[in-house]
Amino acid sequence: MNYVSSAVAFLLDAANWTGTSGIGMRMLEHLYYSGIAVAIAVAVGLPLGLALGHTGTGSSAVIALSGALRALPSLGVLTWLALELPLGVQIPLIPSTVVLLLLAVPPVLAATVSGVATVSNDVVDAARAMGYSETQIITRIELPLAAPTIVGGVRSCVLQVLATATISAYIGLGGLGRYLLDGLAVGDYTSTIVGAILVTVLALVADLVFSVLSTAVQPKGLNR
Template sequence: MNLFLDALAWIFSPERLEGQYALPILFVQQLWYTFVSVLIAAVVAVPAGWLIGHTGRGREVAVAVSGAARAIPSFGLLVLLVLLFGVLHRPEAAVVTFVLLAIPSILAGAYTGFEAIDRRVIDAARAMGMTEWQILFKVEVPLGLPLLIGGLRSAVLQVVATVTIAAYVNLGGLGFPIIQGIPLGRFDQVLGGAILVAALALVLDALLAWAQRAAVPRALRDTAPPGRRIPSRIPVRTPSTEERIAA
């Protein structure tokens, strides 16, 4: 308990707002690497996932590539890319590492969103004379958007937690207090940095969870209050024998 209080005292200390490694600067660095990496990964993975989901081809390849990418250790990949890119290109090496980490979740969200759509809806759209592009952007994309945002949500959480290793190659971020505090024995600083990373991840997760719920098409939401749900079919009254005779 004392360590937790010490960590909170470290976070709210006025010294954390001063210098090159002030907490606001570290927050901005953490968010910048996260959003840039997820954006680049989305540009690559979303069209590929939509193509796989729309055509039904290449799913096995996508699953194999995603599984291989998840198995790569992020820290080892970051160090390897820094050595390959050179010391002067550490930010680029870090972004490539985080992009590779984010692609599998976004790719899976993109094509599973299309696969979850009832095929009868697609067949009905084709029967109405809609072109493949119209089916893609007017039917599949809106209906598959919630699962795509779910993939983005997973990718953001993975990346924002992994960006902490960028501090190992002196790129800042909220991992800097953790990495600096371990050799110094400043465990209040280590815990404080971990709390900040966790708090940032929880805030981003809450925002994306709201966006995922908002992405569900209005026609599919059940907004009726409990006990007053709209029936699935209208009840039909059967006329009595006397009414049939009178008719």
Template sequence: MIQFADAFAWLVDPANWPGPNGITARILEHLWYCLLALVLALVIAMPAGLYIGHTGKGRALAIGLTGALRALPSLGLLTLLAVTMSLGLRLAIVPSTIVLAILAIPPLLAAAYSGVEAVDPDVVDGARASGLNEWQIVGRVEVPLAAPLLVGGLRSAVLQVIATATLSAFLGLGGLGRFILDGQAVADYTRMLGGAILVIALALILDGGILLLQRWLVPSGVSIALGTGRLEGR
């Protein structure tokens, strides 16, 4: 309890917030690393997932790929890329972004293809019968109906990336991981615990925000059929 009290005192101390090494700067760095990785992961996973869900092609490959990516050790992969790419500390953000994106791809990809697959086939057939082409069906019918699952995948990806972005500090980058790594180097457990609390708090805040977004994005009249997990429009 004394350690938590000391960590709380460290967090509320105004002297620890400003400056290039302050809490504010570290939070912004942490968010920036996560944003880069999530954008890269979305560019890769979302089109692939929508295509797989709409056409049904490559589903087995996607399942195997997501399982393999989930099994990769983040720290080991980060070290491997940092050493083999030999970009130096100034460009250490490149292997860091790649590793975090690899971590975010599985939940995004799974949410995309499972969300589209869950759309009621009768709704899709009705849209096709009304004259919509395949791209219009995906954009106007399947994506809006699959929005709850798509945002759910984003929520899972964000939480994993926020937590794992602390590893970027091992490459000399900033972010909240610096408090943990630098604190460990000098046995400053108050700073380490404070950094860990900041990571947890940041994850909870973003999780709550995405949860509100998920509720807001559910189109009026969309429901999930009980027992089947099928998305339906009413």
């Protein structure tokens, strides 16, 4: 219990929020690493998922592969990539981003494929009968109807990445993982609790934001 109270006191001390190694900077670094991975995951997973969901080709295999990628040991893969990738040691952001992408892409891709696949065939056929092109069907029919499911996938992606980005500190990067890694190295358990609390707070805030967003993108016709 003393460690918890010490962690709370650390968080409430304004002096710990400033400087290059302060809480504020560590949070910005953590969000930076996470943001890169999430942005790339959405840029890759969303269009690919829309295409696969629209055609129905290989959707089952994609969902199965997504589940398999989530089971990879992130820390082990990070260490291997840091050693094997060109410039992996010199530019640790590269292996860190690759590892986070392995976690970030699957939920976005799977949710997009599933969301599009659940759109009624009758609705799609009606759109074709009205002269919609395949691109218009995807962007004007399937994407809006699948939006809540897609947002749910991005939500899962963000939460997983925020939680896992702490391992970036293992190969010399910053972020909230520094509190966990450095604290464990010297037996400073107050520091590890501080890191855990901050990651949890970030995840809770992100979860709340996406909860609101999920409701906002719900088609009004379906709400009624």
